[in-house]
Amino acid sequence: MGTNDRSVVVTGMGATTPLGGDVASTWSAMLAGRSGVKALTEDWAKDLPARIAGVAAVDPAEIVGRVQARRMDRCEQFAVVAAREAWADAGAPEVDPERLGVSVTSGIGGIGSTLAAYDVLKEKGWQRINPFTVPMLMPNGSAGLISIELGAQAGAHAPVSACASGAEAVGYAIDMIKSGRADVVVAGGTEAAIMALNLGAFAVMRALSLRNDEPERASRPWDKGRDGFVLGEGAGMMVLESAEHAAARGANVYAIAAGAGYSSDGHHIAHPHPEGAGVRLAMQRALANAGVSADQIAHVNAHATSTPEGDVLEAQAIRSALGEDAERVIVSSTKSMTGHLLGGAGAVESVAAIMALKDRVAPPTINLEVPDDGVEVTVSSEPRPLNAGGREPMAVLNNAFGFGGHNVSVVFVAP
Amino acid sequence: MALSEQEILAGLGEIVDEIAGVPADEVTPEKSFVDDLDIDSLSMVEIAVAAQDKFGVEIPDDQLKDLKTVQDVINYVHKNAS
Numbered sequence: 001m002g003t004n005d006r007s008v009v010v011t012g013m014g015a016t017t018p019l020g021g022d023v024a025s026t027w028s029a030m031l032a033g034r035s036g037v038k039a040l041t042e043d044w045a046k047d048l049p050a051r052i053a054g055v056a057a058v059d060p061a062e063i064v065g066r067v068q069a070r071r072m073d074r075c076e077q078f079a080v081v082a083a084r085e086a087w088a089d090a091g092a093p094e095v096d097p098e099r100l101g102v103s104v105t106s107g108i109g110g111i112g113s114t115l116a117a118y119d120v121l122k123e124k125g126w127q128r129i130n131p132f133t134v135p136m137l138m139p140n141g142s143a144g145l146i147s148i149e150l151g152a153q154a155g156a157h158a159p160v161s162a163c164a165s166g167a168e169a170v171g172y173a174i175d176m177i178k179s180g181r182a183d184v185v186v187a188g189g190t191e192a193a194i195m196a197l198n199l200g201a202f203a204v205m206r207a208l209s210l211r212n213d214e215p216e217r218a219s220r221p222w223d224k225g226r227d228g229f230v231l232g233e234g235a236g237m238m239v240l241e242s243a244e245h246a247a248a249r250g251a252n253v254y255a256i257a258a259g260a261g262y263s264s265d266g267h268h269i270a271h272p273h274p275e276g277a278g279v280r281l282a283m284q285r286a287l288a289n290a291g292v293s294a295d296q297i298a299h300v301n302a303h304a305t306s307t308p309e310g311d312v313l314e315a316q317a318i319r320s321a322l323g324e325d326a327e328r329v330i331v332s333s334t335k336s337m338t339g340h341l342l343g344g345a346g347a348v349e350s351v352a353a354i355m356a357l358k359d360r361v362a363p364p365t366i367n368l369e370v371p372d373d374g375v376e377v378t379v380s381s382e383p384r385p386l387n388a389g390g391r392e393p394m395a396v397l398n399n400a401f402g403f404g405g406h407n408v409s410v411v412f413v414a415p
Numbered sequence: 416m417a418l419s420e421q422e423i424l425a426g427l428g429e430i431v432d433e434i435a436g437v438p439a440d441e442v443t444p445e446k447s448f449v450d451d452l453d454i455d456s457l458s459m460v461e462i463a464v465a466a467q468d469k470f471g472v473e474i475p476d477d478q479l480k481d482l483k484t485v486q487d488v489i490n491y492v493h494k495n496a497s
Binding site: 065 | 434436458464
């Protein structure tokens with residue numbers, strides 16, 4: 001597949017995750033099969049049923065600085081840190097501000113700032129609420145902050161779809177460029193929700209792993225012994241650019257961001273469709289939108305969160321969407337190492353999928369000891385070279401699904 | 416015991432440093448918060464609340480909008496501190 005003028009390419013990437021403070025450290029930890037999940041030893045966690053999480057490896061407040069950190073929720077700090085890395089990685093492109101956009105989102109928004117402000121309200125009164133509380137709690141805050149930092153005027157967007165948000169933001173950015181609204185877009189997702197309310201609220205849904213004694217072994221997608229997801233935090237970001245704009249400035253191109261597919265289950269607010277119909281549709285639509293056929297796909301970075309219900313359904317949907325070609329495909333869940341970054345997940349995992357395509361290697365799914373019945377795709381507890389037997393150029397998929405029944409799949413193709 | 420202008424200035428410098436990241440030694444009486452120290456209206460609210468706590472004065476909104484320079488705040492605190 002060649003590129004035409006409105007093709008979209010990835011020219012920069014950034015990440016800050018439980019595995020590392022940038023893409024390089026995150027990716028090398030993924031290939032090494034390291035877990036970023038730790039015990040939460042703080043006092044506030046002691047009465048919770050789940051006392052483990054993928055806490056970010058690098059504190060973003062120390063990078064953005066004391067004064068800026070006071071005005072930014074932790075999720076916004078992650079977003080800005082990762083966006084700066086992606087922007088620098090892209091070579092800080094010179095672009096007409098009216099042609100520069102932002103599509104950056106969060107699944108929940110600044111929940112830590114909301115809770116902190118509510119404590120102040122109750123204890124000291126409204127006058128003492130931090131006047132930056134509203135821009136800190138709104139889920140579009142990160143998009144706004146990044147647009148301000150870069151002077152972007154093409155539009156700043158924050159599509160919200162729970163744990164599919166980060167992937168949806170990438171898809172929206174692809175459309176902004178394909179439709180001619182922008183030449184360069186910073187896209188990604190972020191989350192900072194490791195706090196008692198969220199852990200309690202997910203635990204009461206029976207969604208979290210309670211493997212408190214073995215934090216590093218708790219996130220185990222597709223393994224028979226899995227018992228729920230592990231909450232993680234951080235952000236993933238990329239610079240998307242029209243192929244024409246990137247070529248004109250001689251930019252390094254990681255991949256073609258070929259397209260995205262969307263569906264909604266229309267079934268249940270928190271349970272996936274029992275036949276995985278929505279998930280399959282999203283992948284099929286992504287391939288169609290990207291103009292990519294199943295025989296090009298070599299790797300899927302799956303949504304698989306380590307919950308009993310969703311993991312197997314997704315594996316079956318991948319099998320169904322790719323048909324016979326699924327047999328060559330290595331399917332990985334990097335959540336086994338990062339935990340589940342909610343609105344950051346789809347973005348971090350798109351970055352991981354692009355790195356897998358670039359290095360031609362699928363990261364492992366750690367803690368996969370006994371694959372569950374019905375996992376009819378190739379999963380591996382070791383890194384695996386991508387199978388070159390398919391049609392070139394090689395392509396990869398990233399899946400992200402969210403409560404509400406949102407399904408998003410993004411396709412990246414080798415340049 | 417009333418605070419001296421020097422003490423108010425020093426206290427205000429600490430607040431502005433903490434909230435807006437402007438070094439305390441740049442907070443001099445003739446400076447305008449908005450034009451010289453680049454402090455926006457949201458940070459000004461935070462500074463006013465911190466000044467109320469530190470100096471024990473009430474600064475109602477209709478007074479706050481008239482406090483344009485560091486000297487204006489010093490005068491206000493000097494006059495109204497209990």
